[in-house]
Amino acid sequence: MSKPNVIVIGGGLGGLWATLRIAHAGFPVELFSLFEVKRSHSVCAQGGINAVLDSKGQHDSIRQHIIDTVKGGEYLANQPPVKAMCEDAPGLIRTFERMGVTFSRTSEGLLDQRLFGGVKNKRTCFAGASTGQQLLYGVDQQVRRLESEDKVVKHEWWEFLSLLLDADGVCRGIVAMDLKSLEVRAFAADAIVVASGGMGQLYAPKSTTSTNSTGAAASRCYRQGAWMANAEFFQFHPTAMMGHDKNRLMSEAARGEGGRIWVPKTPGDRRPPKTIPESERFYFLEEFFPAYGNTVARDEAARAIWTVTRQMGLGIGGDGGDRVYLDLTHLDAAFIGARLGAILEIYRKFAGVDPMTEPMEIFPAAHYGMGGLWVDFERSADGGIQPDSPRNHATNIPGLYACGECDYAYHGANRLGANSLLSASYSGRIAGESVVSYLKGLASDGASLAPEIPQAEVARQQAINADLMRADGADTPYLIQKELGALMTAKVGVVRSNPELESAVGELQVLRDRLRNARLGESSTWSNQSLAFARQLGDMIELAGVVARGALARDECRGAHYKPAFRIPIPEGKFAGDPEFETYRARWHANNAQWLKTTIAEHTEDGPRLSYQEVDLSVYPPTEPRDYR
Amino acid sequence: MTEQPIHLRIRRQDRPDSAPYWQEFAIPGRSDHNIVSLLMALRENPVTVSGQRVDPVVWEHNCMEEVCGACALLINGVPRPSCSALVAELEQPIRLEPLPKFPVVRDLLVDRRRIDQGLKQVKAWIKIDGVWDTHEGAPRIGPSEWAANYLYSRCMSCGCCMAACPQFGTDSDFLGPAPLAQVRLMNAHPTGRYDKTERLHAIMADGGLSDCGNAQNCVRVCPKEIPLTTAIGELGRQTTVQLLKDIFGPR
Numbered sequence: 001m002s003k004p005n006v007i008v009i010g011g012g013l014g015g016l017w018a019t020l021r022i023a024h025a026g027f028p029v030e031l032f033s034l035f036e037v038k039r040s041h042s043v044c045a046q047g048g049i050n051a052v053l054d055s056k057g058q059h060d061s062i063r064q065h066i067i068d069t070v071k072g073g074e075y076l077a078n079q080p081p082v083k084a085m086c087e088d089a090p091g092l093i094r095t096f097e098r099m100g101v102t103f104s105r106t107s108e109g110l111l112d113q114r115l116f117g118g119v120k121n122k123r124t125c126f127a128g129a130s131t132g133q134q135l136l137y138g139v140d141q142q143v144r145r146l147e148s149e150d151k152v153v154k155h156e157w158w159e160f161l162s163l164l165l166d167a168d169g170v171c172r173g174i175v176a177m178d179l180k181s182l183e184v185r186a187f188a189a190d191a192i193v194v195a196s197g198g199m200g201q202l203y204a205p206k207s208t209t210s211t212n213s214t215g216a217a218a219s220r221c222y223r224q225g226a227w228m229a230n231a232e233f234f235q236f237h238p239t240a241m242m243g244h245d246k247n248r249l250m251s252e253a254a255r256g257e258g259g260r261i262w263v264p265k266t267p268g269d270r271r272p273p274k275t276i277p278e279s280e281r282f283y284f285l286e287e288f289f290p291a292y293g294n295t296v297a298r299d300e301a302a303r304a305i306w307t308v309t310r311q312m313g314l315g316i317g318g319d320g321g322d323r324v325y326l327d328l329t330h331l332d333a334a335f336i337g338a339r340l341g342a343i344l345e346i347y348r349k350f351a352g353v354d355p356m357t358e359p360m361e362i363f364p365a366a367h368y369g370m371g372g373l374w375v376d377f378e379r380s381a382d383g384g385i386q387p388d389s390p391r392n393h394a395t396n397i398p399g400l401y402a403c404g405e406c407d408y409a410y411h412g413a414n415r416l417g418a419n420s421l422l423s424a425s426y427s428g429r430i431a432g433e434s435v436v437s438y439l440k441g442l443a444s445d446g447a448s449l450a451p452e453i454p455q456a457e458v459a460r461q462q463a464i465n466a467d468l469m470r471a472d473g474a475d476t477p478y479l480i481q482k483e484l485g486a487l488m489t490a491k492v493g494v495v496r497s498n499p500e501l502e503s504a505v506g507e508l509q510v511l512r513d514r515l516r517n518a519r520l521g522e523s524s525t526w527s528n529q530s531l532a533f534a535r536q537l538g539d540m541i542e543l544a545g546v547v548a549r550g551a552l553a554r555d556e557c558r559g560a561h562y563k564p565a566f567r568i569p570i571p572e573g574k575f576a577g578d579p580e581f582e583t584y585r586a587r588w589h590a591n592n593a594q595w596l597k598t599t600i601a602e603h604t605e606d607g608p609r610l611s612y613q614e615v616d617l618s619v620y621p622p623t624e625p626r627d628y629r
Numbered sequence: 630m631t632e633q634p635i636h637l638r639i640r641r642q643d644r645p646d647s648a649p650y651w652q653e654f655a656i657p658g659r660s661d662h663n664i665v666s667l668l669m670a671l672r673e674n675p676v677t678v679s680g681q682r683v684d685p686v687v688w689e690h691n692c693m694e695e696v697c698g699a700c701a702l703l704i705n706g707v708p709r710p711s712c713s714a715l716v717a718e719l720e721q722p723i724r725l726e727p728l729p730k731f732p733v734v735r736d737l738l739v740d741r742r743r744i745d746q747g748l749k750q751v752k753a754w755i756k757i758d759g760v761w762d763t764h765e766g767a768p769r770i771g772p773s774e775w776a777a778n779y780l781y782s783r784c785m786s787c788g789c790c791m792a793a794c795p796q797f798g799t800d801s802d803f804l805g806p807a808p809l810a811q812v813r814l815m816n817a818h819p820t821g822r823y824d825k826t827e828r829l830h831a832i833m834a835d836g837g838l839s840d841c842g843n844a845q846n847c848v849r850v851c852p853k854e855i856p857l858t859t860a861i862g863e864l865g866r867q868t869t870v871q872l873l874k875d876i877f878g879p880r
Contacts, residue, residue, distance in 0.1 A: 020760040035689065036745065038786055039697040091762030098767045100755040100818045102775060102782040109769030128779055133696055137782065141754035148749045180734060210691045244658075244666035245712070246693050349695070350663065352715045429760065478673045478685075521675065522684035526644050527735035529687050530672075 003028060004190035004439040007174055009160045009217055011037025013132075013421065014404025014428035015195030016139035021432025022193075023143075023151045027439055030187065031143070032155045032176055034212050038140055041197050041210040042424060045132030046249075047116060048124035049096075049421040051089035055106075055113055060121040062086050068119045069419060070620050073370070073412020074559040075596055076230065079619035081377050081392075081409050084384035085426045092425055093125050099138035103127050117252060117298070117417035124418040129342050132421055139425075159532055160217050161461050163192065163224050163400065164454055171399035172449040175457050177465075180527050184461045186454030190442060191399050191435045194221055194373065195428060198405035202544050203366030203493070204485040205246050208237060218373050218406040219539035222546070226395045228601040228608070229408035230371035231543070232550035233560045235415055236494050238301035239326055240365035241347055242317065247365035248350055250326060250343055254360075255294040257339050260327045261285050261305070261362075263314045273316075273325055273359045284308050284324075299414070302364035303562060306494045309363075317361055325359035364494050368420060370411045370560055371550070373402040374600060377409070383619055385430070390438035393431035399438070403431035408598075413559025468534050473517030477534040480515050484537070484544060487511070492548045496563045501552040505607075508548060512541045546601045546608045553610050556595040570627060588625045596622065635660065635667060636678075636722035639686055642733050649733075653678045653722065664711035664725065665690045665700055688737035695852060698785030701728050701792070702737055708792035708850050728792045730799065744786045747808030751831045755821045768819035781814035781860060783853045790847035790857055802836035806847040806857040809838060813860035816867065829864075829871040838864055 004027060008019045011033035023029045031037070054060040065086040070079060097103060097111065104112045104126050116124040127134035146152040157179045164173035164186060173188040199215025200207040207213075222228050239254065239261075240247035255261070262281045269276065288304050289296040296304070309315030309322045317323040328336055333356050337344065347355045374396060378389035385392055393401050393409075403424070410423040491504035515538055520530040557567045568588055574581040598615055601608035634655040642649040655678050656670055672685035690700040693712040700711040703726040705719060716723070731739035770778070784807055791797045791805040812828045815821040832838045838861065847857045 017760070024759050024761075035691060035699060036741070036786070039691045039699045041692060041697075043696050043785070044692050044694055088762075091764070094764070094766045095757075095760055095762055098755065098757045098763070098765075098820065100767070100815065100821055102779045104779075105770055105772045105775045107772060109771045111766070127782070130696065130783060133785070134782055139760075141748075142757070142760065144745070144749055145752075145754040145756070148752075210697065211693065212691050243693070244662055245669055245690075248694055346694075349713050350715070352661065352717050476673060478669070482673075521682070524643065524684060524735075527687050527738060530685055 004442060005030065006191045006193065006435055006439070007032065007187060007189040008193045008195060009174070010040070010195035010197060010404065010406070011154075011156075012040035012042040012195060012197055012404055013136055013139065013424040014431070015193065016136070016143050017425050017428025018193045018195060018401075018403055018432040018435070019152055020139060020142050020146070021429050022435055023146045025436040027436065029152045030155060030189070031152060032158045032160055032174070034157065034159055034179065036156050037143070037154065038136070040136060041213050042136040042421070043133040044208075044210065045421050046129050048114065048126035048131045048418045049093065049135065049425070050116070050123050050416070050418045051093040051125055051422065052086070052123055053090055053093070053111060053113060053125070055110065056122040058121045060123055064121065065089070065123060067620055069410070069416050070412070071626050072118050072416035073414050074626060075412060075592070075617065075622040076233070076558065076598070076615060077410055077412035078377065078616040080379045080383055080385050080616055083619050085410055085423060087384060088426055089422055092422070092429070096135055096138050096425075099142060101127060101134050101138040103134070119416070135421055135425065160196070160220065161535075162220055162457060163397070164188070164449060164457060165224065165397070166449050166453065169225070169397065171397050173454065175454065175461055177461070177532070179532055182465065182525055182528060182531070184458050184465070186458050188449060188454075191401065191438055193401045193403060193431050193435060194218060194406055195402070195404040195431075196406045198369045199540070199543055200366050200369070201481075202484065202540055202547065203488050204481060205244065206363060206485060206489045207366040208240055208247050208249050209366070211246070214536045214540050215369070215406070215543045216536035216539035218402070219543040221373060221395070221397070221400065221402075222601075223539070223542060223603050224397070225603065226397050226400060227374035228371065228543075228546050229374040230550070230599050231369075231546045231601060232554055232599060233370035233413050234366060234547065235368040235370060235560045236302045236364045237367040238298055238305060238364045239362045241351060242323055242361055242363050243350060247363060248346060249365070250347070250360060250362055252298065254326060254328060254340060254343055257336065258328075258331050260294055260330070261301075261324055262327060263308055263316055263324050265314075267313050268321070273327075274329070282308070282314065299560070299562070302494045305364050323361040323363050326362045327359040328355050329357060329359060366489070366493075368415055369405060370408070370413060370415060371599075372406045372408040375402050375407045375409055379616065379618070388433055388437045390434050390441060392434040393427060394434060394438070401431045401435055403427035413561065464535065465531060468520060468531055469523050471517060471519055473514070473519050475514050475518050476521055477515065477518050477530060477537045480511055480518060481537055481540070484511055484541060488544055488547070492544070492551055494562065496551050496561065497565060498552060498555075498563070501548055504548045505545065505552065508541055508545050512538070515541065549608050549610065550599045550601060554595065554599065556591055558595065570625070585625060592622060633660075634658070635662065635716055637667065637671070638722045638724045639737070640724075640726040641686065641736050642727070643735065645733055645735075652683060660717040662716045664702065664704060664714045664716070664723070665693055667716060668711070686737060687735045696785060698787035701787040701789050702726065703728055703792065708789040710787055710789075710852050713852065728788055730792050730794075730797055731788060732799070741786065741788045744788060744791065744805070744807055747804045748811060750804065751808050751812045752824060752828050753808060753811035753815055755815065755818055756824060757820070770819065774817070778814055778817050780855055781810050784810060784855055785853065787852065789850045789852060793846035793850040795844050795846065796840050796842045801840070803840040804832065804836055806861065809841075809864060810855060810857050810860040813863055825867070826871065829868050832864060833868050833871065838868055
């Protein structure tokens with residue numbers, strides 16, 4: 001038998017880390033990516049990557065990092081993987097540093113660290129304002145080196161279409177399409193790693209993610225039997241600048257430095273903002289949250305903006321008036337220029353408007369998926385995960401692994417700031433190690449895939465292409481995606497209600513039917529982007545159904561999933577010991593007993609079948625509600 | 630914000646080996662578009678000014694925050710990322726062409742694999758023993774040295790510098806500015822320095838540093854304002870020293 005080989009799907013931080021770890025163990029890797037891997041969405045993360053180095057005299061501890069992660073995620077993350085990730089973070093940073101990542105430095109030439117949202121200590125390593133880009137380039141360079149040594153083969157501009165499963169349901173390869181020639185071909189492999197990123201495009205254009213973050217690859221695995229977990233948890237960032245193509249983040253720092261959010265008091269007031277007198281402006285965050293004002297927490301700010309625009313009809317801008325002003329014009333120009341230079345530049349560059357003289361127009365944007373493909377772990381004796389266990393990051397399909405934003409581990413109900421780059425890198429490395437163990441455990445006379453299976457699957461995929469090319473309906477896939485994004489934003493967004501979610505589930509079915517009869521508008525057999533996009537869109541609608549159904553079933557407020565009808569508010573001005581607070585605590589515990597569990601979605605022809613799994617709370621049991629007062 | 634239609638002239642090409650042709654479009658929309666969002670609007674309803682329905686325009690885009698490097702085009706004759714090219718700041722009709730010097734795949738989509746090959750040729754990486762934790766960090770790097778290096782680490786391989794370079798092209802084997810600048814970056818790293826000689830030899834060979842004609846176009850078009858010509862100057866000094874070492878150094 002020849003040496004076992006591995007296919008990695010996706011070339012962001014997760015995929016490249018997995019590739020490196022597997023190739024370094026001596027197994028050949030074929031890496032598939034929709035585009036040159038250097039263009040992956042990982043490059044967009046700016047803020048930084050968390051790791052406790054305790055370099056700032058604050059007695060920071062890994063234990064505290066674990067607690068911040070667990071609490072930030074409203075206890076929904078399995079705790080052994082979180083513990084292992086936080087413990088490994090410093091070692092990961094050291095590895096990145098050895099790769100030549102240009103981390104920002106202290107005057108002593110050591111790694112600098114800064115403060116990030118949700119934590120009290122300086123724990124975030126950063127590389128200027130482009131940390132994701134620098135980390136990705138670090139691993140990209142290492143992969144290129146292995147490629148030059150023939151240990152890795154890259155298939156860029158190839159799209160993963162489906163898994164090849166043998167008669168026992170074991171993953172034995174993939175079918176993929178060359179995005180230039182549209183050739184559909186089967187590739188055999190002994191293990192597959194999916195690292196295909198997030199699914200922010202379900203909310204396009206009101207999403208901060210790259211246009212290729214469709215979630216299609218994960219959805220394709222789901223359709224073939226891989227479980228999705230916690231898909232209903234999707235983090236929204238309150239202040240993103242609007243674009244026709246996407247939303248771009250405006251850092252929380254803009255409010256931290258004195259930026260004020262407002263809308264005109266009169267609905268439909270179309271006067272230029274600077275001409276609207278102070279008395280006719282509604283500074284709603286300052287009125288809703290007198291204690292915090294504009295610096296209220298991310299999720300609260302996003303919901304308040306939602307209330308004002310969607311429910312009170314006070315939003316500004318076209319498209320249903322869903323924006324609000326983020327105003328810096330009252331602040332000292334020199335001060336703002338020095339403190340917020342990078343943000344001002346982005347706004348000027350992409351909106352063509354100077355935020356020092358005109359208020360910015362912002363909107364809460366879909367930002368990061370907490371849920372994704374379900375993955376396993378093996379708990380170790382010390383409460384972390386067992387090193388080199390083939391169960392770590394394994395999906396429920398044997399031989400199929402998942403890592404990065406497309407898996408569901410580490411974040412729980414809500415992601416802690418600067419933990420995304422950490423989890424992508426860490427999970428990639430662990431998935432790689434796990435795959436190596438899996439390959440070593442494979443029987444040496446491992447049965448190969450019966451040739452009919454790939455042949456039939458290639459033919460099936462070619463038939464899908466041919467059908468799409470022939471279809472001549474009323475809508476183009478691009479128009480349908482626009483409607484999908486609008487529907488998800490309106491009804492499966494920041495604030496959710498059961499009637500709206502129910503209607504969303506129905507409307508998704510309509511979109512699916514319309515897509516079946518869509519018209520590509522072209523029949524070229526060379527680089528037909530509409531064809532690839534139409535295929536992805538079908539998978540996106542499927543995934544949107546999982547998000548909506550999961551949200552409909554979950555009757556509570558937890559992290560990124562907010563249903564006001566089931567809210568259990570903390571009694572104002574009451575703290576532990578007060579009878580009112582204790583009543584609240586009892587209700588919180590009762591709610592946990594019912595809802596502190598992982599949503600599992602299994603594909604069926606009639607839509608997702610939902611079930612629930614216990615969460616491993618062995619490291620830091622939930623005795624205290626999350627309370628940031 | 631104007632509500633006038635936006636005029637586009639797009640150079641199209643159906644296949645790598647077919648002849649290019651031009652098409653004109655008038656896209657209704659406000660002028661707060663960028664080129665990517667304009668092309669997105671166009672693909673929803675690709676009809677030319679003469680009313681002909683045509684295939685949607687093919688182009689590459691991904692992050693749209695000017696950090697992935699995918700969407701670079703020739704816009705009114707200038708190579709630049711199309712996400713940060715705002716319609717309001719461009720003269721109309723806006724001319725869109727594929728990034729020159731790279732083989733056209735289709736329409737505005739080009740194959741920039743040569744950048745990747747260049748990076749391999751110059752060994753633009755730090756040799757590390759493995760991607761596990763060795764329980765050692767890298768040696769210290771002072772803040773000013775960091776600041777100089779950081780500039781070069783922002784290169785996103787968009788290819789604008791290569792497109793603007795008169796020496797780089799299909800008939801020349803010149804590496805181009807982007808891979809050269811990475812030699813400057815890798816050679817400055819405390820561990821990368823160990824392989825400095827190898828990298829310098831790579832750029833002293835054919836298609837290397839000496840092919841640079843010092844036209845300075847690269848630095849003028851770089852969207853990330855990377856001091857490419859400074860890098861090339863520094864590499865000139867490094868290769869001169871290397872040449873002397875090669876001649877007089879210990880065998």
